[in-house]
Amino acid sequence: SAVISQKPSRDICQRGTSLTIQCQVDSQVTMMFWYRQQPGQSLTLIATANQGSEATYESGFVIDKFPISRPNLTFSTLTVSNMSPEDSSIYLCSASGIGAYEQYFGPGTRLTVT
Amino acid sequence: AQSVSQHNHHVILSEAASLELGCNYSYGGTVNLFWYVQYPGQHLQLLLKYFSGDPLVKGIKGFEAEFIKSKFSFNLRKPSVQWSDTAEYFCAVNAPNSNSGYALNFGKGTSLLVTP
Numbered sequence: 001s002a003v004i005s006q007k008p009s010r011d012i013c014q015r016g017t018s019l020t021i022q023c024q025v026d027s028q029v030t031m032m033f034w035y036r037q038q039p040g041q042s043l044t045l046i047a048t049a050n051q052g053s054e055a056t057y058e059s060g061f062v063i064d065k066f067p068i069s070r071p072n073l074t075f076s077t078l079t080v081s082n083m084s085p086e087d088s089s090i091y092l093c094s095a096s097g098i099g100a101y102e103q104y105f106g107p108g109t110r111l112t113v114t
Numbered sequence: 115a116q117s118v119s120q121h122n123h124h125v126i127l128s129e130a131a132s133l134e135l136g137c138n139y140s141y142g143g144t145v146n147l148f149w150y151v152q153y154p155g156q157h158l159q160l161l162l163k164y165f166s167g168d169p170l171v172k173g174i175k176g177f178e179a180e181f182i183k184s185k186f187s188f189n190l191r192k193p194s195v196q197w198s199d200t201a202e203y204f205c206a207v208n209a210p211n212s213n214s215g216y217a218l219n220f221g222k223g224t225s226l227l228v229t230p
Contacts, residue, residue, distance in 0.1 A: 105150075
């Protein structure tokens with residue numbers, strides 16, 4: 001299984017600002033994903049981070065709001081742009097190993113927007 | 115589009131009681147099925163998974179799940195729960211041959227509280 005770390009673990013931000021979350025995996029993986037878990041709710045996929053190309057976004061999520069980078073096989077970033085209180089959530093990174101279907105999750109980044 | 119339903123949102127059990135958490139999904143094609151667990155203050159961990167073969171799969175910590183294709187179900191079971199099983203449990207599905215590919219579709223989760 002892959003070990004995934006995220007930075008920062010939590011942050012409190014003012015509305016209108018942006019926050020970039022980093023995700024680092026300890027081994028090469030094929031797929032990396034970003035999810036959001038709003039308070040008291042389940043996980044919702046934001047996008048699939050593609051290495052060397054633009055991310056694939058789910059319905060309701062757009063690149064201008066959630067730009068994603070994946071410069072190599074073990075690292076990805078998610079930026080939450082022009083934040084509002086509705087963006088307060090836990091943001092999770094996950095990854096699948098080569099040839100694997102299961103995903104392993106990072107510890108999450110708890111974001112509070114005031 | 116796929117959907118995943120978990121019927122029990124909050125479950126309270128006494129230690130040594132048996133556990134069964136329901137999970138149903140809606141997708142007619144090939145699916146991979148997962149149960150994840152999130153202990154208080156910890157991150158999501160994979161509890162067990164089903165890809166193919168024996169529909170009864172065993173995971174960590176004495177948990178098992180049974181895939182019943184005709185019922186589109188993947189219920190989680192444990193014969194005797196412990197206080198340390200107190201956690202949030204999520205059922206998840208992906209459909210590799212669909213447009214969504216390997217992305218996981220999660221149920222809303224079941225909060226399990228085991229009392230001493």
